[in-house]
Amino acid sequence: xxxRIALLRVLTGxxxxxxxxxxxxxxxxxxxxxxxxxxxxxxxxxxxxxAAEGEDExxxxxxxxxxxxxxxxxxxxxxxxxxxxxxELVVDTGVRREYELDxxxxxxxxxxxxxxxxxVTSYIYELEDEAGATDLFTALExxxxxxxDDLPLTEEIGDAADLSTFPGEVEDGNGGTIDIxxxxxxxxxxxxxxxxxxxxxDFEAVDGKELETPSVDLAIALAQRMEAKARxxxxxxxxxxxxxxxxxxxxxxxxIGERYDAFxxxxxxxxxxxxxxxxxxxxxxxxxxxxxRYTLHQSTAxxxxxxxxxxxxxxxVYTFESxxxxxxxxxxxxxxxxxxxxxxxxxxxEPPSDLGDxxxxxxxAYELPNGQTVSGVVLFVQIGSQGFVMQFDAEDGVSVxxxxxxxxxxxxxxxxxxxxxxVATVDL
Numbered sequence: 532x533x534x535r536i537a538l539l540r541v542l543t544g545x546x547x548x549x550x551x552x553x554x555x556x557x558x559x560x561x562x563x564x565x566x567x568x569x570x571x572x573x574x575x576x577x578x579x580x581x582a583a584e585g586e587d588e589x590x591x592x593x594x595x596x597x598x599x600x601x602x603x604x605x606x607x608x609x610x611x612x613x614x615x616x617x618x619e620l621v622v623d624t625g626v627r628r629e630y631e632l633d634x635x636x637x638x639x640x641x642x643x644x645x646x647x648x649x650x651v652t653s654y655i656y657e658l659e660d661e662a663g664a665t666d667l668f669t670a671l672e673x674x675x676x677x678x679x680d681d682l683p684l685t686e687e688i689g690d691a692a693d694l695s696t697f698p699g700e701v702e703d704g705n706g707g708t709i710d711i712x713x714x715x716x717x718x719x720x721x722x723x724x725x726x727x728x729x730x731x732x733d734f735e736a737v738d739g740k741e742l743e744t745p746s747v748d749l750a751i752a753l754a755q756r757m758e759a760k761a762r763x764x765x766x767x768x769x770x771x772x773x774x775x776x777x778x779x780x781x782x783x784x785x786x787i788g789e790r791y792d793a794f795x796x797x798x799x800x801x802x803x804x805x806x807x808x809x810x811x812x813x814x815x816x817x818x819x820x821x822x823x824r825y826t827l828h829q830s831t832a833x834x835x836x837x838x839x840x841x842x843x844x845x846x847x848v849y850t851f852e853s854x855x856x857x858x859x860x861x862x863x864x865x866x867x868x869x870x871x872x873x874x875x876x877x878x879x880x881e882p883p884s885d886l887g888d889x890x891x892x893x894x895x896a897y898e899l900p901n902g903q904t905v906s907g908v909v910l911f912v913q914i915g916s917q918g919f920v921m922q923f924d925a926e927d928g929v930s931v932x933x934x935x936x937x938x939x940x941x942x943x944x945x946x947x948x949x950x951x952x953x954v955a956t957v958d959l
Contacts, residue, residue, distance in 0.1 A: 568949075569657050569723075571630035572596065572791055572825070573769035574760045576653040576727065576753055578634060578800045584752050589651065590802035592633035594790040596773065624667040625659035632790055635802050649731050649745070653757060656724040668693075668719040682747065688754050689718035689725070689761070694747065701732070714745045716754045720761050727753055770794075771948075772825035775917075776848045777941040779829050780953035784844065789827035796822055819860040820852030842925040846941065849918045854888070857913045861889050864911035864920060868893070874907075882935060887912040887942055894931065908934045914945045 572594075581589045620626075634651040658664045672693035684694040694716045700708040709732050717726035729745030763769060776789070792799045798812045815821070829844040851857040868874060874895035882890040892910045899905060907924035908931055919941055923929045937954055944950040 566949075568627065568774060569764055570769040570771045570773050571628060571655045571657055571764075572632070572773045572789070573771075573794070574653070574655050574723075574725065574757060574764050575630060575632040575790070576634060576651060576757060577791070577794060577797075579794075579797055580753060580756050581634060581651065583756075584749060586636075586749070588636045589634040590636075590800045590804060591790060591792060592635040592650065592802065594630075594632040594788045595786060596630045596789055597628060620667060620670055624670070625663035626667065627657045627659060629657075630655045649729075651753065652728045652730065653753075654726055654728075655761075658722045658724065661722045664719045664722050664724050665690075667724045668717070671724075672717055684716075684751075686751055686755070688716075688751070689720035689758055692716065692718035692754070694750070696745075696747070712745065714747055714750045716750045718754060718758065720758060721765050723761055723765070725757055725761060727757060729753075770823040770825070770850050772823055772848045772850060774949045775944045776825050776827050776846055776919075777937070777944055777950050778827065778846075778953035779844050779937070784829050784831055784842070787828045787830050789825070791823060792826050793821055793824040819863075820856035821860070822850045822852060824849050842929075843923070845920075845922045847920045848941075849920075851916045851918070854913075854916045857916050857918045858889050861891065861911045861913040861918050864909075865891055865893055868895070868909065880931060882910060882912070882938070886910075886935065886938060887914045887918070889913040890938075892931070892935075910934060910938050912938060912942060914942060917945055919945075 575594075578587075578589045578591065581587070631652060631654045634653075636649045656664075656667065658667065668691060672691075682694045682696060684692055686692075694714075696712070696714045699711050699713060701711055702708055712731045714729040715726065717724070719725070727750060729750050731745050770791075772791070773789070778786070790799075793816050796816060798809070798816050800809050816824075824847055826845065826847045829846075831842050849857070849860070851860065865877070865879060869877060874897050876896045877893050878895070879891065879893045882892045884890075890910065890912045892908065894906065894908050896904055896906045903926065905924050905926055906929075907922060908929055909920065909922040911920050912918055919938075921934065921938055921941060923934055940954050941950075
């Protein structure tokens with residue numbers, strides 16, 4: 532069963548992502564968060580981790596952070612013989628949340644959706660206690676293991692680990708399928724169940740590339756990197772920004788990606804990004820002493836809303852080396868938007884003085900490729916050596932007053948050191 536469950540992760544993460552994107556979020560009360568949650572996205576593999584192992588052509592891809600109810604909804608939207616069993620395991624073993632992040636490489640620099648041929652997916656399940664993690668690992672990797680897929684693993688990773696490889700297929704979006712080969716390495720550590728998948732796609736029709744079995748040695752090296760990160764996580768030594776990033780809830784809003792895109796002072800590359808653009812993004816991190824940045828995107832659309840005019844919410848939370856760096860970054864925010872944002876009709880306004888130590892804001896408009904005009908509001912707020920940039924776009928716009936109300940809730944996440952629950956969006 533372990534391998535089929537792993538393939539379920541592949542299918543939901545890549546081929547039937549629209550099932551997740553089309554789901555309506557649970558009410559805010561249902562998403563109220565327990566007090567001792569962990570900064571799961573800090574454990575995921577980043578492009579720098581692969582570069583350290585000699586794989587430097589990877590960039591950030593699909594990502595998602597799910598609560599148990601949302602996990603069950605995602606699973607129930609798939610067609611898989613193990614769906615019901617896995618959904619029951621989520622409840623019975625006390626899974627609190629799951630985080631997934633894909634890193635993708637490209638063929639000839641084409642768009643990821645067209646020609647991503649190799650994907651590294653890291654996933655982390657947070658459970659209520661160590662016993663739950665043990666039960667989940669046992670159910671998926673011991674009781675349900677297919678011995679034909681299992682590989683010997685001599686390295687000690689976590690409290691227990693399992694290594695397997697198997698073939699499969701994913702939908703190609705055109706009614707057909709693409710053959711895949713997967714290496715899957717899972718392990719448990721404390722109250723975490725973690726793993727990674729190296730997935731190679733057969734894109735012979737695109738560029739003559741034949742299907743290959745991903746490197747087992749690479750999987751082991753990357754799992755060891757994840758273990759080191761997980762130990763820091765359990766010791767409380769992560770930025771914690773994923774717990775401070777406010778989410779919107781209701782009115783059809785749902786996540787379309789959230790991740791650290793800067794970590795330990797290093798910006799993460801995007802698939803196919805040229806060296807000059809990456810250098811410019813890193814220069815911004817260096818100039819303003821940005822230690823980490825966590826970005827979440829939410830929308831009511833099934834794809835990137837900045838291309839459709841649907842309501843689109845972006846929240847970026849930061850931690851800086853000093854209060855001075857944080858203030859300088861926030862004060863320079865509108866000027867950067869004028870230069871780089873592609874916005875028209877920018878009108879600056881002064882947010883309430885008690886919103887943060889420093890705050891600036893503006894309304895703006897821009898035109899989509901289809902000629903549609905979208906209006907938006909952006910806020911830049913500093914709180915000590917941390918801060919956030921909150922942006923909301925929509926064809927019909929959103930009021931400055933409403934976004935300021937949401938910004939007060941985000942500011943409270945910094946004051947309280949975590950967000951208690953998402954903000955309901957009924958009034959947007």
